Amino acid sequence: MQFRKAIPFMLALLLVLPASGQSWRSRPFEAYGGFGPVNYFGDIGGSANENNWYGLRDLDITRSRPGFIAGLRYIPGKYLAANGNLVLGWMSGDDKGGRNESRAYIFNTAFLEVSARGEFFPVRDVRILSGVDRRGLVRNYGTFSFYLFGGAGTILYHVMPNDNLEARRERDNLEHGMVTVVFPAGLGIKLGISNTMDIGFEIGGRYSLNDYLDGFTSPTATSNDIYYLTTVQLVYRLAGLGLE
Numbered sequence: 001m002q003f004r005k006a007i008p009f010m011l012a013l014l015l016v017l018p019a020s021g022q023s024w025r026s027r028p029f030e031a032y033g034g035f036g037p038v039n040y041f042g043d044i045g046g047s048a049n050e051n052n053w054y055g056l057r058d059l060d061i062t063r064s065r066p067g068f069i070a071g072l073r074y075i076p077g078k079y080l081a082a083n084g085n086l087v088l089g090w091m092s093g094d095d096k097g098g099r100n101e102s103r104a105y106i107f108n109t110a111f112l113e114v115s116a117r118g119e120f121f122p123v124r125d126v127r128i129l130s131g132v133d134r135r136g137l138v139r140n141y142g143t144f145s146f147y148l149f150g151g152a153g154t155i156l157y158h159v160m161p162n163d164n165l166e167a168r169r170e171r172d173n174l175e176h177g178m179v180t181v182v183f184p185a186g187l188g189i190k191l192g193i194s195n196t197m198d199i200g201f202e203i204g205g206r207y208s209l210n211d212y213l214d215g216f217t218s219p220t221a222t223s224n225d226i227y228y229l230t231t232v233q234l235v236y237r238l239a240g241l242g243l244e
Helices: 002-016 163-172
Strands: 029-041 065-074 080-094 106-127 143-161 179-192 197-208 226-238
Touching: 029 080, 029 197, 065 226, 080 226, 106 163, 106 179, 143 163, 143 197
Parallel strands: none
Antiparallel strands: 029 065, 029 226, 065 080, 080 106, 106 143, 143 179, 179 197, 197 226
16 A cells, blocks of 8 residues: 555656757757847837836837847757857837936837857756657657856947937937847756757847947936847757767
């Protein structure tokens, strides 16, 4: 009877053990792609008063714009990874409903971001489901991974202002480049759906080294422009590419 009572406990323990085969060893490379909204935080738009709930009220869902990400990840060990990625996206802002509604500035910016980053996995490939195929082999699906990332990159951008903003830019004789450095940081999760495929969710902010991603800088600005990219991703685990 005691053995029978222990069976559910042992089964539950097996379900949360790391997935067998340690897929990061046999497949140390991952290619991924995804899409989701880009949200901008800068000098145009924002909440109607200073009480912006630590920036939360500055988020304008109606000005969210699409972003697309693609990248390649290399996994040298259980807890660390490195990758390079490419982001194509748009960002937008509008003074309507904000503290500076009377000036009526609106902008849209198209951008291309290239970045490299490191990732730390405090949780990697923990099995939450298990299964056996027709040959009696354990399948690596139903796994969960969580990671934090940070890095640096370059953004090439093009600003498209409305008439009011363009007039202000001409009046102030604003001169700035179309390229700057950004520092991405954020977190993500991955859910394994097969031996070679994962579904990922990632959110990360990008801190810019200039204040002109919207084509304008306010005299009262205290920080540079920031944008967030939130994506749903499809991840494919590659073999060793001949490096094993």
